[in-house]
Every structure is written in structure tokens, then in C-alpha cells.
Amino acid sequence: MVGASEAARMERLESQVENGGGGAWEYLCLVRKLKARRSNKVLKHGLSILNDHRARSKLGAEEWTLYEQVAFAAMDCQQHDVAKDCIAVLSKQFPGSIRIGRVEGMLLESKGAWAEAEKVYARLLDDSPLDQIIHKRKVAMAKAQGDLSAAVKFLNKYLEIFMADHDAWRELAEIYVSLQMYKQAAFCYEELILSQPTVPPYHLAYAEVLYTIGGLENLQTAKKYYASTVALTGGKNTRALYGVCSCSVAIRQLTKGRNKEEKEMSDLQTLAAEALQRDYKQRAPNKLPLLMSMLKNMKLNS
Amino acid sequence: MGAECCYEVSQIAYIKLVLHALKHRSAAVNGLLLGRLRQDGGATATVEIADTVPLSHSQIGLLPALELALIQIEEHFEAQGLSVVGYYHANERHDDVELGNAAKKIGDHIFRYFPRAAVLLLDNKKLERLQSSKGRDPVVQLYTRDSSKSWRQTGSDGSNQLTLKEPAANVVLLDYISSEKWQEIVDFDDHLDDISKDWLNPGLFN
Numbered sequence: 001m002v003g004a005s006e007a008a009r010m011e012r013l014e015s016q017v018e019n020g021g022g023g024a025w026e027y028l029c030l031v032r033k034l035k036a037r038r039s040n041k042v043l044k045h046g047l048s049i050l051n052d053h054r055a056r057s058k059l060g061a062e063e064w065t066l067y068e069q070v071a072f073a074a075m076d077c078q079q080h081d082v083a084k085d086c087i088a089v090l091s092k093q094f095p096g097s098i099r100i101g102r103v104e105g106m107l108l109e110s111k112g113a114w115a116e117a118e119k120v121y122a123r124l125l126d127d128s129p130l131d132q133i134i135h136k137r138k139v140a141m142a143k144a145q146g147d148l149s150a151a152v153k154f155l156n157k158y159l160e161i162f163m164a165d166h167d168a169w170r171e172l173a174e175i176y177v178s179l180q181m182y183k184q185a186a187f188c189y190e191e192l193i194l195s196q197p198t199v200p201p202y203h204l205a206y207a208e209v210l211y212t213i214g215g216l217e218n219l220q221t222a223k224k225y226y227a228s229t230v231a232l233t234g235g236k237n238t239r240a241l242y243g244v245c246s247c248s249v250a251i252r253q254l255t256k257g258r259n260k261e262e263k264e265m266s267d268l269q270t271l272a273a274e275a276l277q278r279d280y281k282q283r284a285p286n287k288l289p290l291l292m293s294m295l296k297n298m299k300l301n302s
Numbered sequence: 303m304g305a306e307c308c309y310e311v312s313q314i315a316y317i318k319l320v321l322h323a324l325k326h327r328s329a330a331v332n333g334l335l336l337g338r339l340r341q342d343g344g345a346t347a348t349v350e351i352a353d354t355v356p357l358s359h360s361q362i363g364l365l366p367a368l369e370l371a372l373i374q375i376e377e378h379f380e381a382q383g384l385s386v387v388g389y390y391h392a393n394e395r396h397d398d399v400e401l402g403n404a405a406k407k408i409g410d411h412i413f414r415y416f417p418r419a420a421v422l423l424l425d426n427k428k429l430e431r432l433q434s435s436k437g438r439d440p441v442v443q444l445y446t447r448d449s450s451k452s453w454r455q456t457g458s459d460g461s462n463q464l465t466l467k468e469p470a471a472n473v474v475l476l477d478y479i480s481s482e483k484w485q486e487i488v489d490f491d492d493h494l495d496d497i498s499k500d501w502l503n504p505g506l507f508n
Contacts, residue, residue: 004495037328076328146395177363178330180403205361212365239494242370284497290374297373 006034014038017045024049025059032069039076046070047082064093071103075110083107098128105137114141132162139171148179166192173205182213200232200240207243216254223247227268235275244272249298273298308348309420309444313468315354316440317475318503323392323424324484326359332405333357333489334371334412335388335420336379349387349418350467353379355501356489363404371490371501378502386412388420390442396426401445406453413447420464421445421453432472433479440466 013027024045031038046066049055056063071086087107090100101124108117118141121134128134135158142151155172162168173188189206196202207225210218226243233240248269273295280288315335322331333356340348355375358367376386389412391405401423413419421444428441444464445453456464466472478484486506488499 007495144395146398174361177361178404180363180407182363208361208364208366212363238497239366242494243366246366246369280497284493284500286500287374287497290377293377294370294373 006030010034010036010038014041017041028066028069032065037076039073042069042073043077043079043082046073050086064090068099068103072106075107078110080107080111083110098124098131102131102133102137105134109137109141109144114145117141132158132165135162136168143175148175151175152179163191164195166196173209177209182209185209186213198232200229200237203229203232204237204240204243207240207247211243211247211250214250216251219247219251219254223251223268230272238276238279241272241276241279245269245276245295245298307418307446308346309351309464310348310467311351311422311440311442311464311471312353313466313471313474314507315351316442316466316471317478318354318356318487318506319390319392319422320424320429320441320475321478321484321487322354322356322359322489323429324479325487328394329359330362330392330394330402331356331359331489332362332389332391332408334375334386335390335422336375336384337387338384339387339416339418347418349420351387351420352384354390356487356503358489358491360491367490367494368408370494375501385416387416387418388412388422390422390424392424393426396430399423399425399427399443401453401455409445409447409453417447419447422464432476436472436476438466438469438472440464440471 010027010030013023013030016022017024017027018041028042028046028049030036031042046069049059050063050066050070059066067086067090071083071090074080074082074086084107087100087103090097090103094100101120105117105120105124108114108120117137121137124134125131139151139154139158142148142154152172152175155168155175159165159168159172169188169192173185173192176182176185176188186206186209189202189209192199192202193206203225207222207229210222210225223244226240226247229237229240230244235241248266276291277288277295280291315337319333322333325331333354335351336353336355337349337351340350342348355371357371372386379385389405389408391401393400393402401421405421405423409419409421422442423445425441425443428437428439431437432441442464444456446456448454468474483506486503488501488503490501492499493501
């Protein structure tokens with residue numbers, strides 16, 4: 001998951017590198033750190049460093065990390081020969097390494113050789129039974145073959161052992177959403193919020209799932225979590241501001257204004273509406289009329 | 303709908319759709335089709351798909367962004383005499399040729415307001431072959447609702463044909479692909495992340 005400012009920095013670096021302004025290594029490091037999937041670019045710029053003898057030697061020990069990163073990017077772009085070459089270099093440097101073994105397994109995966117990949121991973125797990133990355137490959141392979149219910153099953157089993165793996169909980173939540181199993185997705189986000197209560201994207205995602213399920217109680221809870229997202233992001237998160245408004249409308253429709261609580265909470269949606277208007281006026285003025293019209297229909301326009 | 307119905311996709315609509323999918327290759331993407339119904343006289347009618355608005359490239363099964371988008375997009379295009387006439391979807395996996403449940407649900411929703419709603423599913427294999435085949439057929443599959451309320455792929459049986467309004471659309475598409483035009487596409491998701499990004503994509507084809 002990438003925050004807005006980090007995503008912006010990555011995009012800036014990307015265009016800088018693309019336009020010949022240098023900074024390729026910085027860009028590649030950022031992509032690695034953010035776990036972003038920019039395989040075309042990584043392959044292009046990573047290879048240009050690796051193929052340049054001087055640039056490569058400047059990297060020192062990081063050279064091997066780059067080989068690994070380029071191998072993954074090559075697999076994603078279906079450039080299997082490039083990946084194979086990178087793996088060959090790495091195997092020579094680190095013979096018998098489990099980490100390299102994993103990369104080999106992934107190359108088999110990217111070729112669609114699922115059974116062979118499974119064998120490689122089984123062998124690696126013999127030596128290193130608690131290797132989380134290898135365990136998760138099973139989930140990835142199920143997902144890649146389109147067997148989402150198997151992916152869910154494996155992921156649940158994985159989380160029974162490695163329950164602190166936030167990425168895994170998020171992945172499971174997203175798979176549930178894609179299967180329209182919203183209650184199960186909500187459970188995953190609840191786990192994430194419990195373990196990391198100040199991470200805004202979890203609050204936001206939880207609110208969005210609850211809104212999707214619908215029903216008065218869920219909408220009221222969703223509104224609370226949209227509100228906590230607003231609080232955690234200093235009012236800068238557009239989706240959360242919109243969410244507060246949408247929940248208010250939906251709740252009002254369901255209660256027909258009978259709920260006393262709503263009158264007390266009405267400040268919140270007015271503030272959210274105002275914040276949206278201010279933001280659009282400044283950064284998206286050509287869309288302001290659409291926003292105003294929508295808020296008016298929601299009866300939130302002051 | 304027993305009457306014959308044709309679906310005609312404009313170049314802009316078609317290219318935006320494909321570019322959107324190409325920008326987010328490892329994700330499913332979706333969007334709305336904007337257009338109007340044209341009565342051709344007699345029993346035939348044509349749905350002109352004049353434009354598309356790319357919606358999302360993540361968490362497609364969730365409601366909030368979709369609702370917002372429908373409200374704002376409908377309002378904007380009303381002034382041009384266009385309304386939401388369908389939905390497009392591109393699957394996450396290369397070899398997935400099924401129209402998924404999320405897509406069907408959204409299609410159903412649009413169908414309630416526009417009974418000749420079209421759902422276009424990107425055909426990944428056709429897109430892949432486009433470079434070498436230089437074909438003129440659209441790289442999307444058309445689905446319409448049949449009398450049993452399910453979404454059916456339209457075949458070569460003659461009814462519910464999908465055509466490209468500008469016959470050279472694929473040539474233009476290939477050109478944009480080679481110049482990596484997809485990097486400039488903005489969807490509603492991008493707008494929600496940064497409201498200064500415009501989901502209308504003005505100036506995309508300048």
C-alpha cells in the first residue's frame with residue numbers, strides 16, 4: 001500500500017528517469033521499498049544499470065539486490081530469458097541459497113509450470129519450514145490459476161500460523177471483496193484495525209465495505225470509520241469526506257429523520273461538505289459545479 | 303427485447319477503454335459507457351456508444367466510488383444529451399474470459415435505467431494478437447441481457463451486433479499503444495486519490 005505523497009514522489013522520479021534526468025538507482029530503491037509493481041520501467045532501467053560495468057560496480061553489495069529485482073520485473077514482463085540470466089548470476093554468487101531458490105520457483109510460476117514450481121517450493125520448505133514468502137506462493141499460484149476459493153483456503157490456513165502478517169490480511173480482504181464476500185472482508189479489516197489502529201487506509205477500507213453491505217447499523221458504523229479516517233488524515237482524504245456525506249444521506253433515507261442522533265451528528269456532514277467544496281474550488285474548479293449539485297441533492301449544501 | 307439492436311462504438315470510447323486496461327495490466331479495470339439510443343426506423347435501433355469514463359482499477363466490488371461516479375457522470379453528460387448506456391470490464395487475468403459477478407451486478411443496475419444496456423468485456427487474447435493480425439474487429443466482447451435476465455455474449459447469429467464506428471479504430475489504437483499513451487489515462491479512482499486529475503481525460507487525444 002502506497003501513501004499519496006510517496007506515490008507522487010515515485011511518479012516524479014519515474015518521469016525524471018524516463019526523460020534522461022538520471023536517478024535510476026534512487027527510483028529502483030523506492031519501487032522496492034514501496035513494493036510497487038512497475039515492471040516495465042524497472043526492467044528497462046534496471047537492465048541499463050546492470051549492463052553498464054561501471055554503474056554496476058558502483059552498487060557494491062546492492063548489485064545482487066538489483067539482479068533479484070530485475071529478475072522479478074523480467075518475469076512480470078514475460079522476458080524469461082532475462083530472468084534466467086539474472087538467476088544464473090545470483091546462483092553463482094550464492095550457491096544453494098533458499099532466497100535464490102524462491103526466485104527460481106517464481107520463474108517456473110511465470111512460465112505457468114505450476115506443478116514444477118510446487119515441487120521446488122516443497123523442497124525449499126523442507127529446509128526452511130517457516131519461510132513465509134514460500135508459504136504465500138501457494139496462495140499466489142492458486143490466484144494466478146483463477147482458483148480464488150483455493151486461494152482463500154490457503155490464505156486462511158497461512159494466517160492461522162502467521163496472524164501478524166498485515167499484507168496477508170489485506171490480500172485476503174481484497175480477494176473476499178472480489179468474490180463479493182463482504183462480511184468476511186469486513187472481518188479482515190477489523191483484524192487490521194485492531195492490530196494497527198492508526199493506519200488510515202484500514203479505517204477507510206472498512207467503512208467502504210460496510211457501506212457496500214448496507215443496512216442501518218452498518219451505515220452508522222461506516223460513517224464512524226469514515227470520520228476516523230478524516231481525523232487520521234487531517235481532513236485530506238477525499239474518499240472519507242465523500243463517505244461521510246454518502247452515509248448521512250443513506251442513513252437519513254433509512255430512518256426518515258426519525259433518529260435523534262442524526263441531528264447531533266449533522267455538524268459532521270456539513271463540515272465534510274464544506275471541506276470538499278473548499279478543496280474542489282482550489283484544486284478542481286471545473287468539477288466544482290458537479291460537486292455542488294450533488295451536495296445540493298444530498299441536502300448538504302449550506 | 304425482441305427487437306434487433308446494434309451497438310456502435312466510437313473511436314474515442316473504444317480507445318479509452320483499451321488504454322485504461324493497458325495502464326493497469328495486473329488489475330481488473332472497469333468503466334461506464336456513455337451514449338444514446340438512435341431509432342433507425344422500423345424495428346431496428348442502434349445504441350451509439352459515444353464516450354467512456356474509466357472508473358476503477360482496484361476494489362471493483364465496492365459501492366461508494368461507483369455511486370459517486372454514477373451521480374457525477376450522469377449529470378455531466380446529460381448536458382450533451384448522453385446517458386449511461388453500459389459498462390465495460392477487463393479481467394485481472396490474461397486467460398479469464400468470463401464475465402464475473404461484480405460486472406454482472408453493475409450491468410444489472412444499469413439495465414434498470416437503460417434496458418438495452420451493453421456490457422463490454424475486453425478480450426485479452428484478441429488484444430494481444432492485434433499487433434500481428436492487424437484486424438479490424440473490436441477487441442471486446444459484447445454482452446446483452448436476454449429474456450431470461452442473464453448476460454449473454456452476442457455471437458455471430460446476426461442479432462445485437464457490435465461495430466466500430468470508425469473502421470480504422472484499431473490502427474489508431476495500435477499507434478497509441480506504441481507511443482505508450484495509456485500512461486496518461488485518468489480514471490475516477492485516480493480523481494478520488496488526487497482531485498486535480500480529471501476523469502474526463504480532456505486533451506488525451508490532442
